[in-house]
Amino acid sequence: MSQENIHPVFDRLLGRDDKQRLLGQRSVVVWLYGLSGSGKSTIANLVERALHEDGRMTQILDGDNIRSGLNQNLGFSDEDRLENIRRISEVAKLLKEAGVVTLASFITPKKELREMARSIVGAEDFIEVYVKASFEECARRDVKGLYAKAAQGGVKQFTGKDSGFEEPEGGNVIILDTESESAEDSAKRLLTILRERVQPTVS
Known part of the structure; x- marks a missing residue:
């Protein structure tokens, strides 16, 4: 179908x-990114449970879960990574418009991917969170066994080994260093910020 035959009713x-x-x-949309095993999903889960206890409506969008369903047809080429993040950004935007506090947990290795996500969601509602841990530390944890597989050549386009990861350089980014603090402490720091942001405005 041609784009000229599509008529949005927003x-x-x-x-x-x-x-x-x-x-x-x-x-708001909280975008947590970092290497596999850095602690993104753990922090997202801790934060969601705490916000739920606060009475907040939340939703987690997790990389593995999304790739097993919505994006199961995508691989890990640069083009597929871009499409993966584009789709998730659109889903996050829909949830934002529904009033939901959304926690997106994706490796998102390139700056251009993070900028695209920010532009789709809307910069004023996008909270960028870098969950920082070195490749060596994540390989030591290897919670999913992926680093061992990658070392044996069993995982192609593995981020940090075959495919690069670009750390943020300045800007409005929250950095949670899970090598210097626990996931629980990182979650508490993020919660302090989020609890203020999700408070309803008084009319």
Whole structure:
């Protein structure tokens, strides 16, 4: 179907403000990225459970879960990585518009991918969180056995080995260094920021 035959109806839909009022919160997208094994998913789970206890409506978008369903047709080439992040960014944007606090946990190795995610979600609602841990430390943890497989050539385009990872350089980025602090302490630091951000505005 040609794009000229597509007619979005966003202007006729119930708005984000209505959803946020119903839920009693402000929606944001928290984008956690870093090497496999750095602690992204662990921190996202800890933060979600704490926010749930606060009475917040949340949703986690996790890399492995998404690749087993929505994006199961994508590989790990540069083109497929871009499409993976593009789709997830659009899903995160939909959840934001529904008033949901969304925690996205993806390796997102390139700056251009993070910038694309930010532009799709909207910079004012995008919280960038770098979960920092060295390749060596993540290989030591090897929670999924991927580093051992990669060392034997069993995982192609492995980030940090065959495919590069670009660390953030300045900018408005929260850095959680899981080599110098526990995942629990990192989650607490992130929660301090999020609890303020998701408070509903007083009209």
